[in-house]
Amino acid sequence: MSTFYVMVECLPWLALVGFGLYFLLTALVPSWRDKNWKHWAFYGYQTFNQNPNSWLVQLGFAQPPKPVAQGDFDEKSAALLYWVLAALFLLMGIGGLVLIVYRSIP
Helix, strand or coil, rough: HHHHHHHHHHHHHHHHHEEEEEEEHHHHHHHCCCCCCEEEEECCCCCCCCCCCCCHHHHCEEEECCCCCEEECCCHHHHHHHHHHHHHHHHHHHHHHHHHHHHHCC
16 A cells, blocks of 8 residues: 555545644634634524525525524533534544554555
8 A cells, every 4th residue: 555545545534633623723722713703503404405605695696595593602602512523523533544544554
């Protein structure tokens, strides 16, 4: 098994590790947070097939879906959500990398 093939196999798992690190840094470092990092919006079950950022909406050919409910988490709940997402993505990414390295050893 070539080194290039192993590196190509590792790319999706490295992306998951990157998402995990982003969520971890957002939970830990206040200066890393965006302006609306605590904001949430629910678009309902009927509008999941309509992307509010699609090119049809951006060009003005379609109306963006309106959220059914929206609000802000309190800071403690938002940080806890980011901690959970960081742990989930980091565990999946590191687990996938370990599995690929284990399978590539002859």
